[in-house]
Amino acid sequence: MLLWYPQFQVSKFEITNPKDLADAENSYRATLAQIFGGFALLLGLYFTWGNLVTAKEGQITERFTRAIEQFGNEKMEIKLGGIYALGRIAKESKKDYWPIMKILTAYVREKSPVDRNPSNICKISTEIQAILEVLSDHEHPDTDVINLDNVNLNGARLINHPNLKFVSFIGSSFKKADFGWVNLESTDLKGANFERAYLWGSNLQYANLIGANLEEVHIGGADLKYAKLVRANFKSADLNGADLKEATCKEADFTNADLQNADFTGAFFLTFDQLSKARSLYNTKLDEDLANILKEKHPDLFENPITEEVIRQRMEILTSLGAVPFTKE
Structure with missing residues (x-):
């Protein structure tokens, strides 16, 4: 040619x-x-x-098989290696992402079911903690649901802004868990138990907390905008600085809850009876009509709770611990 x-x-x-x-x-x-x-x-x-x-897929398949074998090993150090290896593969291979998520969550549901006995606070095992860390290190798409319903995650601890968006935790238990700054946006937490858990600064926008137990929870500074809080139990909870704008608060229990600096602007079904039982409404943002009637009937709720007596008590505690408080001469 x-x-x-x-x-x-x-x-x-x-x-x-x-x-x-x-x-x-x-x-x-x-x-x-x-x-x-x-x-x-x-x-x-x-x-x-x-x-x-083709070569890369072959390598991933080989790594996947080896990680599953490690995951099934009785020795904890080998099992943990398998869990973290599966987490790395899930990040690299979209094809293997959902199979890995389903394998890990099925293990949690089988090995760590929720205990309905309120007196038991059985903390999670080392491998369940590792799986939770792997799950919280991914951007989960909303095309399918990661199912962790009715599981025991008591005492779990997650750091570095963990992501659990779109995960389903219906009926699960998080007693004394440390989930500070966790992303739980659009998460289904219906009937979940967060008693005495730490959720400071967490993102709970659009979360479903219907019937959830948040008694004595530390959830100050959290974002609860548009959340469903119907019949949620916030007894003695710390909601200082929480954002509850346009949250649905029907029959939510705020008895003895610290609501100072919280924002309830536009919240739905929020009543005088609910807020009158709170511990403090100091600097709390409320719709004008509701705020006026509360100030008229319970003006003490709007007073600054940090009195000179409280400051004195805290200074005494610091002194007893060996701390030297700063004072002006």
Whole structure:
């Protein structure tokens, strides 16, 4: 083709000079050679890329098999290695993401079911803690639900802004768990038990907390905008600085709850009876009509709870612990 095609193309121009004719043919040949060379290069790159993808998939399959074997090992250190290896594979391979999530969550549901006895606070095992860390280190799509319903996660601890968005924790127990700054946006926590848990600064926007137990929970500074708090128990809870704008608060129990600096602007079904039982409404943002009637009937709720007596008691505690408080001379 490189021999006759240039001759055919050049003949159309009726070149009579032999030297010019030869130069034109050679120019066509050089151009065709470059085109064919470029095509061959692209074809080679395509097949090389395909081979690399196949090789990578083979490596991931091998790693997946090895991680599952480690996960099933009786020795804790090997089991933990398998859990964290599965977590890394889930980040690298979209194809293996959901199978890995389902394997890990099925293990949690089987090995750590919730204990309905309120007197029992059985803390989670080391491998369950590791699985929870892996789950909280992923951006979970909302195309499917990660099912951790009715599981025991008492005493669990997550740090570094963990992400549990879109996870289902219906009926699960988080007693004394440390979930500070956790992302629980749009999470289903219906009937969950957070008694005495630490959720400071957490994101609970749009979360379903219907019937949840949050007694004595530390949830100050949390974002609870648009959350469903129907029949939620906030007895003696610390909600200092929490954002509850447009949350649904029907029949929620705020008895003895610290609501100072909280924002209830636009909250639905929030009543005088609910807030009159709170420990403090100091600097709390409320809809005007509700705030006026509460200030009229219970003005003491709006007073600054940090009195000189409280400061004195705290200074005494610091002194007893060996701390030297700063004082002006």
